[in-house]
Amino acid sequence: MKIRKAVIPVAGLGTRFLPATKTVPKELLPIVDIPAIQYVVQEAVDSGISEVIFVTGRGKDSIEDHFDEIPELEQVLEERGQKEAVQSLRQLAEMIEVVSVRQKKPLGLGHAVFCARDLVGDEPFAVLLSDDLIEAPVPCMRQLMEIFEEKKESVLALRRVPEDQVRRYGIVQ
Ligand code: UTP
Numbered sequence: 499m500k501i502r503k504a505v506i507p508v509a510g511l512g513t514r515f516l517p518a519t520k521t522v523p524k525e526l527l528p529i530v531d532i533p534a535i536q537y538v539v540q541e542a543v544d545s546g547i548s549e550v551i552f553v554t555g556r557g558k559d560s561i562e563d564h565f566d567e568i569p570e571l572e573q574v575l576e577e578r579g580q581k582e583a584v585q586s587l588r589q590l591a592e593m594i595e596v597v598s599v600r601q602k603k604p605l606g607l608g609h610a611v612f613c614a615r616d617l618v619g620d621e622p623f624a625v626l627l628s629d630d631l632i633e634a635p636v637p638c639m640r641q642l643m644e645i646f647e648e649k650k651e652s653v654l655a656l657r658r659v660p661e662d663q664v665r666r667y668g669i670v671q
Contacts, residue, residue, distance in 0.1 A: 499621055499622055500622075500647075501547070501621075501622050501623060501624055501643050501646065502547065502548050502549060502621070502623075503547065503548075503549045503550075503551060503617075503618055503621070503623045503624070504539060504542040504547040504549070504550050504551065504623065504624040504625070504626055504639070505551045505553060505611055505614040505618065505623055505624070505625045505626075506535070506539070506542075506550055506552050506553070506628065507522065507552075507553040507601070507607055507610035507611060507625070507627070508525045508535065508552055508553060508554055508555075508558055508561050508628060509553050509554055509555030509558060509600075509601040509610050510523075510524065510555075510604055510607070510610075511604050512524030515527065515592055521557070523557065523558050523560060523561055524628070524629075525538075525558075525561055525628040526561060526564065526565065529631070530658075533564060534549070534628045534629070534631060535561055535564065535628045536564065536590070536627050538627070538628045538630070538631070539565070539593060539594060539632050540593070541626065541632070541637045541638065541639050542594065542624065542626055542639060543593055543594050544637045544639075544640065544641055545624070545637045545639035545640035546611050546640065547594070547624060547639070548594065548595060549594070549595045549596075549597065550594050550595065550596050550597070551597050551598065551599065551614045551617045551618065551623075552596065552597075552598040552599075553598070553599055553600075553601050553610040553611070553613050553614055554598050554599070554600055554601070555600060555601050555602070555603075555604060562598055564590075565591060565593065565594070565596045566591060567587075567588075567591040568591075569589060569600060570642065571587065572584050572588070574661055575585075575587070585616070587606060597617055599613050599614055599616075599617055600613070601613045609625075611625055622646065623652065624639055624641060624642070624643065630655075632655075638655050641655075642654075642655055654670060656670055
């Protein structure tokens with residue numbers, strides 16, 4: 499069965515980036531002019547995913563807004579002749595189908611993924627985290643999906659970290 503949906507949990511508190519994340523969702527912190535979440539959604543698109551499910555929480559609505567159309571702004575930009583800017587806003591809004599579900603309390607990443615169960619249904623799905631921006635000629639998620647299609651088993655992407663930093667990262671045993 500093909501993977502069509504990607505769950506992207508974005509309901510965490512982002513405490514490691516305080517004070518920036520007091521009011522701005524961690525996932526919208528930009529790398530120059532592109533928010534981290536947009537890179538992650540782009541990876542999903544480039545991997546062949548056709549629907550993104552955001553698991554959102556309090557104060558995170560602007561993440562969904564980022565992928566919406568914004569006709570008022572487009573109109574102003576058009577009047578000013580800023581065609582390229584209009585084009586890039588349209589491309590962003592047309593990038594992918596977005597749906598969302600709330601995680602009422604930040605009860606952890608596993609719980610966040612569980613919140614998407616009804617939207618995912620009974621089919622294999624991808625999970626992407628907006629903290630992980632991976633530059634690769636073949637998108638990392640595409641590589642994982644290819645392994646899944648071959649093995650028909652869950653696949654995780656891992657990165658080796660220095661021994662003394664292990665406690666700062668998630669550990670897979
Ligand atoms: P992190 O482990 O980075 O947690 O979550 P966090 O809360 O965002 O950040 P810190 O550790 O406080 O700085 C990985 C991903 O899982 C989501 C986050 O939004 C992030 O994208 N997440 C985490 C949830 O959706 N819900 C949670 O309860 C926890």
